[in-house]
Amino acid sequence: MEALIFELSCPGRIGHSLPEIDTDDYAAAIPAELRRESLDLPELSELDVMRHFVRLSQLNYSIDSGFYPLGSCTMKYNPKINEDAAGLPGFYHLHPMQPEYEIQGALQIQYELQEMLKALAGMDACTLQPAAGAHGEFTGMALVRAYHRSRGDTDRNLVLIPDSAHGTNPATCTSLGMTVISLKTGADGNVDMAVLERALADNQGKVAGMMITVPSTLGQFEPNIVKIADLLHAAGALLYCDGANMNAMVGEIRPGDLGVDVLHINLHKTFTTPHGGGGPGSGPVACKANLAPFLPTPIVAREGDRYVMQTPEHTIGKVRSFWGNFGMHIRAYTYIRQQGASGLKEVSRDAVLNANYIRTQLQDTIPPAHDRPCMHEVVLTGKRLKQETGVKTLDVVKRLMDYGYHAPTIYFPLIVEECMLIEPTETESRETMDGFIAAMKAIVAEAHSDPDLVKTAPHNTQLGRLDEVTAARDPKLRWLPSDPRDAESNWGSGRNPNQVSKLEPLNRD
Amino acid sequence: MVYSAHTPVVRDEMLRAIGVQNIEELYVDVPAGKINAPINLPAPLSEPELIAEIRRISAQSADVLTHPAFLGAGAYNHFVPAAIRFIQQRGEFQTAYTPYQPELSQGTLQAIYEFQTLICELTGMDVTNAGMYDGSTSVAEAALMATVINRRKRIVVSDALHPHSIDVLRTYADGHKIEIIATANPLDADLSDVSAVIVQQPDFFGRIADLRSAAEKIHAAGALFILVYYPIALGLLKSPGEYDADIAVGEGQPLGSGVNFGGPYNGLMSCKNQYVRSMPGRIVGQTKDTNGQRGYVLTLQTREQHIRREKATSNICTNSALIALGSTVYMCMMGKAGLKRVAELSYNRAHYLAEQVAKIPGYKLHFSEPFFNEFVVEAPIAPADLNKRLWDEAGIIGGYDVSDRVPNGWLLCATEMTTKAQIEQLVALLQRYAEEK
Numbered sequence: 034m035e036a037l038i039f040e041l042s043c044p045g046r047i048g049h050s051l052p053e054i055d056t057d058d059y060a061a062a063i064p065a066e067l068r069r070e071s072l073d074l075p076e077l078s079e080l081d082v083m084r085h086f087v088r089l090s091q092l093n094y095s096i097d098s099g100f101y102p103l104g105s106c107t108m109k110y111n112p113k114i115n116e117d118a119a120g121l122p123g124f125y126h127l128h129p130m131q132p133e134y135e136i137q138g139a140l141q142i143q144y145e146l147q148e149m150l151k152a153l154a155g156m157d158a159c160t161l162q163p164a165a166g167a168h169g170e171f172t173g174m175a176l177v178r179a180y181h182r183s184r185g186d187t188d189r190n191l192v193l194i195p196d197s198a199h200g201t202n203p204a205t206c207t208s209l210g211m212t213v214i215s216l217k218t219g220a221d222g223n224v225d226m227a228v229l230e231r232a233l234a235d236n237q238g239k240v241a242g243m244m245i246t247v248p249s250t251l252g253q254f255e256p257n258i259v260k261i262a263d264l265l266h267a268a269g270a271l272l273y274c275d276g277a278n279m280n281a282m283v284g285e286i287r288p289g290d291l292g293v294d295v296l297h298i299n300l301h302k303t304f305t306t307p308h309g310g311g312g313p314g315s316g317p318v319a320c321k322a323n324l325a326p327f328l329p330t331p332i333v334a335r336e337g338d339r340y341v342m343q344t345p346e347h348t349i350g351k352v353r354s355f356w357g358n359f360g361m362h363i364r365a366y367t368y369i370r371q372q373g374a375s376g377l378k379e380v381s382r383d384a385v386l387n388a389n390y391i392r393t394q395l396q397d398t399i400p401p402a403h404d405r406p407c408m409h410e411v412v413l414t415g416k417r418l419k420q421e422t423g424v425k426t427l428d429v430v431k432r433l434m435d436y437g438y439h440a441p442t443i444y445f446p447l448i449v450e451e452c453m454l455i456e457p458t459e460t461e462s463r464e465t466m467d468g469f470i471a472a473m474k475a476i477v478a479e480a481h482s483d484p485d486l487v488k489t490a491p492h493n494t495q496l497g498r499l500d501e502v503t504a505a506r507d508p509k510l511r512w513l514p515s516d517p518r519d520a521e522s523n524w525g526s527g528r529n530p531n532q533v534s535k536l537e538p539l540n541r542d
Numbered sequence: 543m544v545y546s547a548h549t550p551v552v553r554d555e556m557l558r559a560i561g562v563q564n565i566e567e568l569y570v571d572v573p574a575g576k577i578n579a580p581i582n583l584p585a586p587l588s589e590p591e592l593i594a595e596i597r598r599i600s601a602q603s604a605d606v607l608t609h610p611a612f613l614g615a616g617a618y619n620h621f622v623p624a625a626i627r628f629i630q631q632r633g634e635f636q637t638a639y640t641p642y643q644p645e646l647s648q649g650t651l652q653a654i655y656e657f658q659t660l661i662c663e664l665t666g667m668d669v670t671n672a673g674m675y676d677g678s679t680s681v682a683e684a685a686l687m688a689t690v691i692n693r694r695k696r697i698v699v700s701d702a703l704h705p706h707s708i709d710v711l712r713t714y715a716d717g718h719k720i721e722i723i724a725t726a727n728p729l730d731a732d733l734s735d736v737s738a739v740i741v742q743q744p745d746f747f748g749r750i751a752d753l754r755s756a757a758e759k760i761h762a763a764g765a766l767f768i769l770v771y772y773p774i775a776l777g778l779l780k781s782p783g784e785y786d787a788d789i790a791v792g793e794g795q796p797l798g799s800g801v802n803f804g805g806p807y808n809g810l811m812s813c814k815n816q817y818v819r820s821m822p823g824r825i826v827g828q829t830k831d832t833n834g835q836r837g838y839v840l841t842l843q844t845r846e847q848h849i850r851r852e853k854a855t856s857n858i859c860t861n862s863a864l865i866a867l868g869s870t871v872y873m874c875m876m877g878k879a880g881l882k883r884v885a886e887l888s889y890n891r892a893h894y895l896a897e898q899v900a901k902i903p904g905y906k907l908h909f910s911e912p913f914f915n916e917f918v919v920e921a922p923i924a925p926a927d928l929n930k931r932l933w934d935e936a937g938i939i940g941g942y943d944v945s946d947r948v949p950n951g952w953l954l955c956a957t958e959m960t961t962k963a964q965i966e967q968l969v970a971l972l973q974r975y976a977e978e979k
Contacts, residue, residue: 034648034835038656038874049623049880052887055962059893060778060886066752067912069780073663076877079625086653086871090634093649097633110545111637114589120627123600126607129804130615130942132929138602139803152582164675164805165860178717201859203852208686210717213852254571286572287579309864310650311640311672311824313806329713349716351709354616354678354793355804367596371544373586379543382565386548386556389568393560406568431645440643444848462547463556489832494645497832501644504829504841508818510669511659518828 034495035088039512042075048082092495093310094439100465102391104410104442104454105199105250107280107302114371115305115364124363129355133341139359140340144333146366150298150319153369153377154276155289158325160332161317161357166277168352169297169316170205170244172329175349176295176320177242177271178209179327183347186269189241193232193270195224197251197446202244202275211241218448222251222403224261233268242271247288248281248408250446252388252454262292271295271324279303280384280458281409284377295320300358304365315361331356383459384409387466391455394470398477399429402449410456412449419451424480424487426451431498432479432490436472544586604939606801610964611939612895614916614955615746616677616704617804618796620774620884621958623875626798626868635867640824640859644839650863651838654826657870664776664873664881665790666783667812671823672861674809677793681707681740681770682714683822683856684789684811688738688766689720690855691820696721696736700728702745703770711740729756733763738789742770743779747944747953748892748916749909750779757786773797773810774957775914777885782812789813798872799865808865819845822856887958888915891965895956898969903976908948916955918948922976925952936971 077085094101101108119125127139147159163169174192181189192206195216203213214232219225224245233240243265248254255261262272274288274296280303282288288296300306301314308314320328329352331342342356372380385408392401392411402412415426430440430453442454457466480487491497509518548556553565562568569577587595606619613619630636634649641647641654654672661670674680685697697715699708701724708724715722725731728739739760744750753769760767769787774796782790794808795801813821819842827841843849848859876884892915899905904922919941921928929940944951956965 034837035652037652037659038870039659046877047879048875048877049883051621051880051883052958054883054886054890056890056894058886058890060889063778063889063912066754067750067779069776069778069784072777072878072881074660074873074876074878074881076879077874079623079875082871082874083625083629085874086629086867087632089649089652090629090632091649092647092652093634093638094643094646095634096637101639103639106639108637108639112545114593116631117593118596118600121597121600122605122607123603125800125802126605126619127603127803128606128611128613128619128801128939129617130613131604131939132926132933134930135604135933135939136803138599141599141602149583155579164679164862165858167857167859168675168679171857175713175716200846200848200851200854201857204850204854204857207852207854208714208717208857210719254569256571256573259573259576284581285577285579287581290576290579291573307636307864308639309862310635310638310647310653310867311863312860313675313808313862313865314860315806350713351678351706352713353710353805354676354704354706354807358805359803360806363596367592370584370587370595371589371592374581374583376543376586377581377583379546383543383546383548383553385568386553386560386565389560389562390556406562406570408568430643434643434645439646444642459543460545460547463552465547491645496645496648496835496837499644499831499837499839500829501839501841504827504839505843508825508841509828510818510825510841511655511662513659 035085037512038085039075041081041085042077044076046076046078048077048079099437099439100461100469101439102441102455102457102469103439104456105277105445107456107458109305109458110460111305111307112368115367118367119360119363137340140333142363142366144335144340146362147333149369150317153283154296154298154319155287156319157322158328159317159319160328161362162329162352163297163316163318164353164358165312165314166297166299166316167201167205169318170201170275171208172352173273173295173297173318174205174209176324176327177273179347179349180271180324181241188239191236191240193240193243195245197249197448198244198246199250199275199277222249222253223255224257226257229261229264233264240268240270242273244273244275246275246278248278251403251412252407252410253403254408258291277302278409281381283381284374285381289321295324300361300365305368306361306364313358313361315358380459387457387459387461391457391466391470395473398474399453402452410454412446413453413455414449415451415453418477418480422480422484424484426453428487428490429476432476432487433472434491435493438469438472606939609937609939610967612941612954612956612968613939615942615953616706616793617801619801619957619959620796622798622800625875626871629871630864630868636864641840644837648837651826653867653870654863655828655838657866658826660870660873661810661812664773665771665812666781667790668815669818670812671821671825673866674811674823674858675862676805676807676809677791678707678710680791680809680811682711684768684791685711685738685740686714686855687789687820687822688768691766691817692737692764694735694737695719696723697738697740698723698725698728698731698733698736699740700742700745701726702747703740703742704746729759733760733765736763736765738766738768740768740770744772744775744914744916747909747918748913749911750914751911753785774885774888777881778889788817794865794869797869799868806862806865808862808869822858824861884958888956891956891960892916895954895965898965899972902972908951915957916953918944918951918953920948921950921952924950928952932971938968
């Protein structure tokens with residue numbers, strides 16, 4: 034394994050090139066009561082830093098290095114032209130507080146992206162402000178709340194959420210001070226209409242809306258979606274769509290046509306902005322006209338041949354500083370302009386095709402949780418495998434790493450026993466999927482012939498299974514030379530031939 | 543479709559393998575009439591057409607590298623070493639997901655662990671999370687965190703916080719029945735039953751204050767001290783830890799990111815040890831694998847939304863990891879000497895600028911307090927007009943117009959990127975404009 038950067042530090046070494054001080058040294062006069070006494074950052078050359086982080090990068094699995102069928106995450110190829118576009122100086126070095134006449138290019142990107150997302154979602158208005166999917170949920174549900182308040186409908190504080198939903202949905206409601214009613218999903222994986230009708234009847238005048246994921250987190254299209262929207266609207270409530278699974282619909286189905294009032298769109302899923310190892314993402318929100326007056330500020334409008342920022346009349350306020358994750362807006366814009374409507378339609382069709390290919394090719398090995406066509410992802414259940422061999426899906430996915438594949442999602446959806454949520458995405462070839470399918474079959478065979486081999490996997494990764502229990506019970510959240518646990522770290526173990534041999538802790542006061 | 547792997551023949555073969563005649567059969571659950579929606583988008587462009595189009599659009603904006611710029615106000619044009627973007631663009635970092643499978647994510651996990659350590663060192667705080675959306679949402683989340691810790695519902699905030707932070711705080715507080723009290727002198731406010739006091743250093747107007755007695759006063763009232771900091775300033779100035787802050791938050795952009803038209807940035811958040819289990823966001827911890835080798839995992843996850851669902855106190859599930867990676871590389875390259883130098887250069891050039899501007903007839907520094915690299919001058923004419931003229935005549939990006947707060951107030955900023963020559967050019971122009979009158 035790679036040493037920690039602090040262990041590579043050498044006192045006095047310099048990794049930067051900065052101008053000399055060429056004015057009077059005013060800073061020398063900063064009084065002692067304001068001045069800090071010490072600052073211990075590591076001291077390294079640029080090459081030390083490069084090698085360290087390049088070696089760290091090599092410990093990661095990524096889309097660029099292999100098949101990443103992580104369900105609900107849409108790990109599709111991230112085109113490199115997006116990066117060139119986002120790195121242009123007129124974008125990357127544009128200051129957010131410049132006057133409107135200096136930033137017309139950036140505003141044009143934002144305006145046109147708003148328009149394109151509206152067209153794809155079948156909606157009337159759009160904000161690019163939210164920084165992530167969960168932030169989009171927060172923004173969208175704040176719109177729902179503001180809408181009811183504006184009508185004097187202040188008792189509506191309940192939100193209906195299927196128990197198959199992402200954890201962010203209920204957490205979003207809590208962070209808005211709203212109360213969640215969890216709806217038990219029907220045996221077929223769809224919303225149980227009787228359960229929904231009862232929840233609405235029991236809480237008349239109190240339901241603000243429903244958060245639904247389309248297609249569902251089980252990879253199924255909700256057949257009653259239009260009826261669900263009608264029921265909610267008749268009860269005075271609104272329908273929020275979690276757009277995490279937009280990759281199944283983009284260019285083909287517009288959520289607005291299904292009766293959805295408001296949804297967020299994950300630019301880092303459907304629209305190929307990179308996940309970055311956990312962000313930054315971007316979660317624009319699109320809505321119908323009745324919610325537009327409440328959108329967060331600013332939105333970008335066009336006045337003649339100029340682009341301007343505007344504050345909606347009854348705005349919920351700001352949800353973050355400045356103007357959203359602009360760097361992600363450029364990447365999504367670039368992707369949509371390259372695909373056009375026809376290209377995006379093929380995106381969703383191939384995503385559905387690939388997921389169904391995996392579903393059918395694996396159905397005799399690990400069966401799907403629901404025996405019907407899926408959309409862009411499929412949930413398998415390892416329940417039978419566990420009964421027959423004692424091997425859990427956790428073991429299966431750890432063994433998949435030995436075969437060179439990233440694990441599918443297994444911690445979710447919560448309502449399927451021993452689940453494996455597989456989302457191949459449209460950018461994967463049949464050959465890649467055939468390789469994955471063969472690996473899955475081989476692992477299931479191993480589970481029967483040599484279950485311990487699978488239960489103790491992975492065997493070929495740099496590290497074996499990690500002790501997460503101890504990590505949480507006795508947290509060690511930073512390197513600290515005075516911590517006895519750092520005294521025993523593998524300094525100078527010679528495991529890495531490129532590592533400098535003399536390792537000293539930082540000088541500390 | 544660009545980036546497709548399938549030929550028409552392969553698609554047909556796959557449909558047959560699935561057991562259907564055509565793709566529409568897979569859309570059985572979609573209500574009639576809802577597929578094949580007409581969608582009006584611009585026609586697709588090939589890659590060379592596209593890059594030409596994007597370059598044309600980007601040229602409609604004026605960047606702070608090409609033009610002299612004196613703009614700060616929450617986003618700072620500090621030097622970004624070339625190595626940072628090189629590392630951030632490595633596909634292994636850029637196209638990985640959140641490190642939920644630690645065996646395949648040690649690169650991201652160790653980088654976050656190093657980030658946490660570096661921010662702890664910079665701030666003098668005990669623990670740091672993996673990052674938030676940006677500085678403003680960190681402020682809001684810190685306030686909510688305080689209300690969870692001490693179950694009080696009033697937040698006193700300095701009105702010299704960045705205005706966006708106050709706006710976002712108000713948006714986040716809505717729904718929790720939290721009262722936000724914005725005041726010029728938060729330490730003189732009535733702190734009874736107050737959950738937290740939020741102070742920014744340097745504040746929105748660039749001022750720095752001696753905060754050594756702040757914590758004692760705040761703690762005596764049973765409240766928490768939330769300090770909003772500017773990471774570059776910590777190259778010279780006392781850290782939140784030295785001021786005994788309970789929670790320290792800041793905007794991570796100055797640590798290795800371009801100003802990027804406002805995002806993506808990264809929110810920095812640290813706290814004292816005793817509050818770690820109330821802190822939102824991801825945290826990486828050190829552990830061992832089955833062979834006793836050192837490794838890293840996401841930890842303390844029982845705080846988070848994917849475990850706690852409606853019982854979670856925050857819905858956040860991102861940590862702006864790639865921006866945090868850039869900040870990690872930045873701090874490693876700068877080291878202790880480099881960060882101090884950046885802070886000194888920013889401080890010195892801003893003070894040189896202030897000294898020169900204050901000599902021009904009609905210009906006057908508005909505040910008398912010490913400042914870091916940003917300050918307010920009262921200009922003889924409206925700052926918006928001044929900015930327009932500087933732009934039209936000299937291609938200079940002027941300061942930020944704060945005339946809503948200070949009459950003809952113009953917030954000017956300098957960093958190590960603001961050269962002495964640029965300062966002298968600006969001063970000469972202002973001098974000339976002043977003499978015209």
